[in-house]
Amino acid sequence: MVSDHDAATLIALDERIAILRSNLSELTEQAVAYSGAADEDLAAERMAQQQQLLDELLKQREQLAR
Structure with a gap:
């Protein structure tokens, strides 16, 4: 069972992951131009750099979700 603190941390990680994915998408579009x-x-x-941060957050999220 995930504690309230861990749930809040997961939500925060999910938000940061979404931001990084968006950043990577924008950077890809910029690179094409x-x-x-x-x-x-x-x-x-x-x-x-953004991919490395994303990988780190995904790893943290996976560990917390266990």
């Missing part, structure tokens, strides 16, 4: 190696490198770096 970019031209030039410097812009593409910056977009790829930002996407990698």
